[in-house]
Amino acid sequence: MKRTYTLWKRVKHELIWLLVGLALGAIVVGGVVWQINRHDSNSHTPAAQTVKKDQETLTIKSLTKEKQVVLVNLGMSEVFNEEKSSQLFGKNIVGTNRKKFMQATFDAKLGINGKDVDIESNGKNSYVITVPKFIFIGYNNPNFKLLDEHNGVFSSFTSDISETDMINKVLNDKSKQKYVEKYDGLLKQSTKDFYRELAHSIDPDAKLSFKFSNE
Numbered sequence: 054m055k056r057t058y059t060l061w062k063r064v065k066h067e068l069i070w071l072l073v074g075l076a077l078g079a080i081v082v083g084g085v086v087w088q089i090n091r092h093d094s095n096s097h098t099p100a101a102q103t104v105k106k107d108q109e110t111l112t113i114k115s116l117t118k119e120k121q122v123v124l125v126n127l128g129m130s131e132v133f134n135e136e137k138s139s140q141l142f143g144k145n146i147v148g149t150n151r152k153k154f155m156q157a158t159f160d161a162k163l164g165i166n167g168k169d170v171d172i173e174s175n176g177k178n179s180y181v182i183t184v185p186k187f188i189f190i191g192y193n194n195p196n197f198k199l200l201d202e203h204n205g206v207f208s209s210f211t212s213d214i215s216e217t218d219m220i221n222k223v224l225n226d227k228s229k230q231k232y233v234e235k236y237d238g239l240l241k242q243s244t245k246d247f248y249r250e251l252a253h254s255i256d257p258d259a260k261l262s263f264k265f266s267n268e
Contacts, residue, residue, distance in 0.1 A: 121190050124164040124243040125236060129192075131157050132200065135219050139211045148207040153214045154200040157223045161232055162190040163240055178256060182248055183264045187240045189229035197223075241265060 136152040138145040169185035197220050205211075222228065233240070245263055252259040 120167055121188075122164045122167045122247070123162045123190055124187075124247060125162075125240055127161045127163065127232070127236065129157070129159050129161050129232070131223065133157065133219065133223060135214050135222075137211060137214060138205070139207075146207070146210070148205040149211045150203075150205040151208050151211050151214050152203040153216070153219065154202065155216065155219055156198045156200050157195070157220070158197075159195040159224075160193040162192060163187060163233055163236060164190050165244070175262070178258045179260045179262075180252065181262050181264065184241075184244055184266065186266045187233050187237065189233055192224070237267070 132154060134152060134154045136150060138151070139149040140146065165185055165187055171183040173181050173183075175181045197216070199216065202214075241263075244265075245261075248263075249261055252261055
């Protein structure tokens with residue numbers, strides 16, 4: 054009888070330790086699973102946000118140009134003239150007039166300063182581009198030719214007309230601004246085409262809206 058009691062006591066003791074071990078194991082496993090689920094739930098949304106933020110940053114960086122951006126190349130050809138006469142008491146003296154006609158041809162470059170363009174994210178895949186004033190960037194292949202000149206009978210009393218001065222007037226600040234204003238519509242359309250093509254090469258779903266300085 055004593056032996057049977059001892060055996061039962063031993064089995065009971067081992068059973069208790071087995072139950073304790075199972076309980077501790079369940080607690081450890083549950084803790085590991087909870088940590089994994091917590092990590093997944095905490096990291097899922099920030100990861101998506103990071104990808105979105107990186108995409109926006111990449112798009113804006115790709116659209117930003119630090120240098121002058123040529124948006125329109127124009128082949129210009131103009132005929133212009135200048136006339137002068139000797140004067141007496143503030144009035145032109147008949148027959149002393151000189152007049153020259155010249156033709157100017159050159160390739161004009163119109164565009165913007167890229168560093169002055171402002172680009173902001175305006176929601177999912179949407180960007181607002183604020184465009185600065187259009188400028189005359191430069192020109193290539195200039196060619197100036199004297200077409201004709203008319204001189205009065207007494208034109209020798211009048212100093213010659215400087216062709217260099219005539220050429221300089223064609224490309225002075227006032228004339229450059231005239232070209233910019235004349236092709237304002239073409240510049241705006243070229244701006245939209247340029248930035249949309251650039252944006253869609255990075256993000257095909259990008260939507261752009263534009264604000265121009267003269268609107």
